[in-house]
Amino acid sequence: MKLQSHNHNNHGANKTTSFYKWLLCLSLSLYFSTSYLITTSPPPPSPSQPPHNTKPSPQRTLFETPWSSSLKNLRIFVYDLPSKFNTDWLTNQRCSTHLFASEVAIHRALLTSHVRTFDPYDADFFFVPVYVSCNFSTVNGFPAIGHARSLISSAVKLISDRFPFWNRSHGRDHVFVASHDFGSCFHTLEDVAIADGVPEIMRKSIVLQTFGVTYKHPCQEVENVVIPPYVSPENLRTTVDKLPANWQRDIWVFFRGKMEVHPKNVSGRYYSKKVRTMIWRKFSGDRRFYLQRHRFAGYQSEIARSVFCLCPLGWAPWSPRLVESVALGCVPVIIADGIRLPFSSAVRWPEISLTVAERDVGKLAEILERVAATNLSDIQRNLWDPMTKKALLFNERVHEGDATWQVLRSLSEKLDRSLRSSRVSRQLDFAT
Template sequence: METKKTKKTKKKASFHAEMKLFHTKNNNSRYKCFKHAIILSISLYFLSSFIITRHKPSTISTTTISRSKPSLALMAENRLDSSALDFKFNGMRIYVYDLPAKFNRDWLRRSGGERCSSHLFAAEVAIHRALMSCEARTLEPRQADFFFVPVYVSCNFSEVNGFPAIGHARSLIAAAIEHVSSQFPFWNRSRGSDHVFIASHDFGSCFHTMEDRAKSEGVPEILRNSIILQTFGVKGEHPCQEVEHVVVPPYISAESVDATLKSSPVNGRRDIFAFFRGKMEVHPKNVSGRFYSKRVRTAILRRYGNDGRFYLRRHRFAGYQSEIARAKFCLCPLGWAPWSPRLVESVALGCVPVIIADGIRLPFPDAVRWADISLTVAEADVDKLGGMLEHVAATNLTAIQRNLWDPRVRKALLFGDTVEEGDATWQVLVALSRKLDRSHKWSRQELLRWKKT
């Protein structure tokens, strides 16, 4: 039999065992709660960080780096938040050179600013402005895939005829390349293959307004490795596109388009069947063996000048966009070069563009389904133009107009002061992001070696 002392000892031992078990369970429970609390806190932290990063507005500084040799420390840093950009443009980054004013801002001031930034060649100004605040822009050149060289060559207006004169273009671009290659290491390492320029005039990267001279001179040797954004583009071989390039639309002011649309009749009545206003020579002049528009515009005037269906005007009219907004078909014949600003104006104002320029290559074909919104007529078939338009008007004009009024189509051809999803500069960035095999990002060690040299 157990004594009272033995029973008391057992009870005491049992009590201590229960208390030990209780504390063990309690400690385990507290540990689990603490662990879950830590996990929950970390999860909430990362979730809130993701939401804030994803939804906060872009605050990329438009400050540019000094024109002197860039700081190695600045180039070596990597402070960019890539979470948003990884889903856009394949994570591509662009560095915009801060060139001396003589390459861009001075030319803009000489032209009065407004004229150079609003005429048909002004894509060189518009793209530069938009890239300055673009989220794809980086202030750290080590992180850049591409380097944008902002040289304005179309702000030099001739005192004789008032049109842009680009005779200085080659020397101006050569001077800009000399500057960036002496101040930065990035041109020399790739021989300019990751550098981007704009040639928004007649024959693009050949930098001449006359095709025979443009062909004979070709693309400047110093640019042959680079990427050119140019309005000129044709199917097949041509000396002025023997360089990596992207075809871009001519510049048309989005503000002017909006103003015209707002002042147009609410019912959208289109009382003009076929419209054209522009240079049409009654007797085409042979200028050193060259006929303007290859005589196509003269043929249109001769054939349809007295045709009541055609609204043809030879003289300038400041409000001619209001006429486009009234027209069903807008003729877009070639000038000196195949492309025309009327292509963009017609699309933006809902008039079916009638493209008369053999072999033309049109901008952003992935974003703009040109076959669904336009008509193409061979230069040799101008005499048949009236019958062709009548046939379309009687069959599928409504379907073409419906495609034409898709707001995404209009947006893809218009440049803005900032980059907006789907606009013309956005399309440029998409095109560049497909050329990332030309990227030559440098490591810190490579930059250190460059600094020592």
């Protein structure tokens, strides 16, 4: 396996030792054998010295790991809502696989998780499974999320009429997922989202959302946890399985996606704040940059062949390319000023990625050349940590360290919002 094979990456290539190649192969093998699939078969013994030029082993094993003490006492009650709020939406098959599908994945994982309780009086938090993003990105590319606010309001009315838990806390211990562009604002255009703000009914709740920025923004003026966009572990596994034996990273800089020649669309808004247009205009003629404007179902194989993967903002700052790049070992080049990245306590983003200011996008070539000549090997070594990849992927069942587990850990840090935990704490104080 060759990570630094491009002609413009000579300094980095000279640093690639045979041991490092073996280390990366082993990391991939461990990652895909412990994160993707659940089977009952025991894991095979790890090879002591895998060949240098073999692709990752397509193992089908996932090691069960004990839950850490920080989560073993966490309790979550999952409301059993009528199917119109969630599973009816799954008639659209893309609902459970597209980049907004974390709302589906988290719901499914919680249903079989260790933290689920069937006794609502024993719960710290209450999960409200409303799928508002299922039809967000339709096949024709047009967003459809106008139903979100009314659907959530209807769900809240239902649970507040039937149960006492919403009313007793005014929703402080209730959890929703908003896995689309501007999260809890529930609109596809930022200016309208800002004007609408977070729905009043949810302002006291906890929202798991892909949107997050480091500056003040109306769409995060609610207790929130930034989560990664959904990327299918099965698709990633298939990509790795199909890699040829002589797999090489022969693409220096990669991006495939929407790059408008004229960034101002029919709404009068500038897509990607002109960043993607600048990338296309500046580097489409540069042979070091592999830039494609059209869809390709197998584009993950291109990521696996690339050293640097551009992750520019679109309408919103986040992108599924962040997860795909990390999972496939391509250095993410984040171009989205002020983005707040998911699970920063588990994912050492400064050590596995590059951040380029939007105003410096025209200097990408010089910036990446400098990195290739200095610390690229260090970044790649950090990038191949299997636990880093695991933290960004949602599995069918919760396993320690994966994305749903990271959500639960984040919730465990908000137990001051739990009436159950507050009662237990008071009882302990009284006893002492």
